[in-house]
Structures are given as C-alpha cells and as structure tokens.
Amino acid sequence: MTTRRGPVERKARSDVRKLGALTGVQASLAETAFTLARMLDDGAGLATAAVARELRAHMTELARQKPAKPQEDSLAQRRARRAAAAGG
DSSP: OOOOOOHHHHHHHHHHHHTOSOOTTHHHHHHHHHHHHHHHHHOOGGGHHHHHHHHHHHHHHHHHHSOSSOHHHHHHHHHHHHHHHTTO
16 A cells, blocks of 8 residues: 655655755654654644644754765865875
8 A cells, every 4th residue: 555645745755865864863853754744744633833833843953963064075074184194
C-alpha cells in the first residue's frame, strides 16, 4: 500500500533533502517534521495553527543545526593547514 504525500509533506521533504546529510538529532527532527506536515495535509482541524507553528519550529531548528560549511570545505581547510604546517 502506497500513501500519497500531500503538498506540505512533499515540500518539507524537499527542504530537508537540500540540507544534505543529517547529523545528530536532525534525523529525529526531520521525521517529526514529516509527521507534522502529514497532519496538515490530512487536515489538522482546530489544531492547524498549532501544528503549523510546530512544523515551522522543527524546520527552523533543522536548518539552524546544519554546519555553516559543507564537509568538503572542512576537508579542504584541514588539507591547507597540513600543507602550511609542512612548509608547502
């Protein structure tokens, strides 16, 4: 049985994919965000505003926890430090 994803969940998943590899608690935050997005797609009734606020908080926290620079930059910086320390 396949479940069709609604527009809010599809967008949440797209935004999370753009973050790249998740670290630490990000995977749990992402799964909770997907659940909240699904609730909005399914119609959260009187709780719509509260669920939307919670989804926004989760997505904001996911983005905030992402390192400022990708891992490739970090690797390049380590290599540059090694080269400088070796006199090259």
